[in-house]
Amino acid sequence: MSGPLVLAIESSCDETGIALVEGGRTIHSNVVASQVAMHAAAGGIVPEVAARAHLRWIVPVLDEAMEGAGSGWADIDAVAVTRGPGLAGSLLVGINFAKALAFAWQKPLVGVNHLEGHVYAAWLREAKRAGDPQTAGTVDADAGWPEPVFPLVALVVSGGHTFLAEMRDHLTYRLLGQTVDDAAGEAFDKVGRLLGLGYPGGPAIMRAAAGASARDVVFPRAWLGDTYDFSFSGLKTAARRIVDAARQVEGLPALADVPAVDAGQLSSERQAELAYGFQESVLDVLVTKTIRAARETSARSIVLGGGVAANRILRERLAARAVEAGVPLIVPAPALCTDNGAMIGAAGAWRFAAGERAGLDLDARPSLPLARR
Ligand SMILES: Nc1ncnc2c1ncn2[C@@H]1O[C@H](COP(=O)(O)OP(=O)(O)OP(=O)(O)O)[C@@H](O)[C@H]1O
Ligand SMILES: [Mg+2]
Structure with a gap:
C-alpha cells in the first residue's frame, strides 16, 4: 500500500x-x-x-x-x-x-x-x-x-468547459485563459447535430473527419489576439452557414426549413469534409495556445484532460508540438x-x-469555479 x-x-x-x-x-x-x-x-x-x-x-x-x-x-x-x-x-x-x-x-x-x-x-x-x-x-x-512535473500547463476541454491553467504545485491553479462563450465539446456536439452526425458530436465528428478525402473547406479560427482565451460560438455560426451552403449544393432544404436535421442528410463525403474542416479549426486554436502557454510559463509538462481530450487527432498533434517545444505531454487514456x-x-x-475534510452538510455547487486569474 x-x-x-x-x-x-x-x-x-x-x-x-x-x-x-x-x-x-x-x-x-x-x-x-x-x-x-x-x-x-x-x-x-x-x-x-x-x-x-x-x-x-x-x-x-x-x-x-x-x-x-x-x-x-x-x-x-x-x-x-x-x-x-x-x-x-x-x-x-x-x-x-x-x-x-x-x-x-x-x-x-x-x-x-x-x-x-x-x-x-x-x-x-x-x-x-x-x-x-x-x-x-x-x-x-x-x-x-x-508523471506530470510542476510547473505545468493544463488544458481542460470538456462538454461544459475549456480553459488553460498553470499549476505550480498540487491543488493550486492560476487561470491563463478560458472560453468566453461555448466550450469546445459543446461546439463539437452542436456542429455534429448540424451535420446530421448525431449525439454526442465529438466522437462522431472525429470518426467522420478520419474518412475525409476532400479537405478544402476552411473554417474560421477565433484567435482573440494574444490572450489565452477561446471562443467557439462564431465558429458554430460559420458552421451553420457552411452546412447550409453545402446543403444547397446537394439540393437539400436549408437547416432553418427542416424540423430536424435528419430530414435529409448531406452525403457522407460532404459530412466528412465539413467534419474535418471544423475539427481542424478547433484543434488548431487549442494546440497553438497550449504550446504558447507552455513556452511562456516555462512549463515542465503539459497535461491534457476532459472529454475532448479523447480526440485522437488532438492527442497526436499536441504530442508532436510538445516534442518540438521540448515539454513532455501527459494525456490520460481516452x-x-x-x-x-x-x-x-x-x-x-x-x-x-492536504487535510481537507467535508462535513455532512456538504452541498452541490453547480457553478463551482476552479481557478482564478
Ligand atoms: N473523440 C472525441 N473528439 C472530440 N470530442 C469528444 C470526443 N469524445 C468526447 N468528446 C466530447 O467530450 C464532451 C464530454 O466530455 P466530458 O464528459 O468531460 O464533459 P462533461 O462532463 O459533460 O462537461 P464538464 O466536464 O465540463 O462538466 C462532449 O462534448 C463530447 O462530444
Ligand atoms: Mg466532465
Missing part, C-alpha cells in the same frame, strides 16, 4: 462513476455507467432524466467497483465525491450517496471539483493484477510511469478523459492528504 485508498464517486453529468484509487495514482477499479445512449434520442442531456438514472445505477456501480477492486469497506481510508460544477440534481445523488457511505462506515468525506478531476486524471495508472489479461500490458506503481470516478479519486487523494 502506498497512500490512502479512496472510494470516489462522480455523478455531475451523465455518467455514474465509482472508483477505488490508491495513493491518488493507482486504479484498483473504475466503473462507469454511461447514459449517453439514453440521452441520444433527445439529442442532448435531460437533467431530470439524468438524475433519475444516477439513482438507478449508483448502487450496482458501487457493488461492481468494490468487487472489481477486491476490497471491503474496512480497507477504505476516505470517500471522495464531486461537489461541482455540474447539474444540481445529478450532483446531489452522488453527494448524498457519499455522505451516507461516509456516515455508515465512519470514513472521512472529501469534496472534489470535477474540473480538478479532469486535470488529475493525468496522474492515474492501472494497477497491474497478477494473472489478469485486462491489465497485463499496463505498468504497475513502481515501473516508471511518466476512457479517463471522459467523466469517471477514478479522476475524482486522484484529486480527492491530494485533498485528503
Whole structure:
C-alpha cells in the first residue's frame, strides 16, 4: 500500500462513476455507467432524466467497483465525491450517496471539483493484477510511469468547459485563459447535430473527419489576439452557414426549413469534409495556445484532460508540438478523459492528504469555479 485508498464517486453529468484509487495514482477499479445512449434520442442531456438514472445505477456501480477492486469497506481510508460544477440534481445523488457511505462506515468525506478531476486524471495508472489479461500490458506503481512535473500547463476541454491553467504545485491553479462563450465539446456536439452526425458530436465528428478525402473547406479560427482565451460560438455560426451552403449544393432544404436535421442528410463525403474542416479549426486554436502557454510559463509538462481530450487527432498533434517545444505531454487514456470516478479519486487523494475534510452538510455547487486569474 502506498497512500490512502479512496472510494470516489462522480455523478455531475451523465455518467455514474465509482472508483477505488490508491495513493491518488493507482486504479484498483473504475466503473462507469454511461447514459449517453439514453440521452441520444433527445439529442442532448435531460437533467431530470439524468438524475433519475444516477439513482438507478449508483448502487450496482458501487457493488461492481468494490468487487472489481477486491476490497471491503474496512480497507477504505476516505470517500471522495464531486461537489461541482455540474447539474444540481445529478450532483446531489452522488453527494448524498457519499455522505451516507461516509456516515455508515465512519470514513472521512472529501469534496472534489470535477474540473480538478479532469486535470488529475493525468496522474492515474492501472494497477497491474497478477494473472489478469485486462491489465497485463499496463505498468504497475513502481515501473516508471511518466508523471506530470510542476510547473505545468493544463488544458481542460470538456462538454461544459475549456480553459488553460498553470499549476505550480498540487491543488493550486492560476487561470491563463478560458472560453468566453461555448466550450469546445459543446461546439463539437452542436456542429455534429448540424451535420446530421448525431449525439454526442465529438466522437462522431472525429470518426467522420478520419474518412475525409476532400479537405478544402476552411473554417474560421477565433484567435482573440494574444490572450489565452477561446471562443467557439462564431465558429458554430460559420458552421451553420457552411452546412447550409453545402446543403444547397446537394439540393437539400436549408437547416432553418427542416424540423430536424435528419430530414435529409448531406452525403457522407460532404459530412466528412465539413467534419474535418471544423475539427481542424478547433484543434488548431487549442494546440497553438497550449504550446504558447507552455513556452511562456516555462512549463515542465503539459497535461491534457476532459472529454475532448479523447480526440485522437488532438492527442497526436499536441504530442508532436510538445516534442518540438521540448515539454513532455501527459494525456490520460481516452476512457479517463471522459467523466469517471477514478479522476475524482486522484484529486480527492491530494485533498485528503492536504487535510481537507467535508462535513455532512456538504452541498452541490453547480457553478463551482476552479481557478482564478
Ligand atoms: N473523440 C472525441 N473528439 C472530440 N470530442 C469528444 C470526443 N469524445 C468526447 N468528446 C466530447 O467530450 C464532451 C464530454 O466530455 P466530458 O464528459 O468531460 O464533459 P462533461 O462532463 O459533460 O462537461 P464538464 O466536464 O465540463 O462538466 C462532449 O462534448 C463530447 O462530444
Ligand atoms: Mg466532465
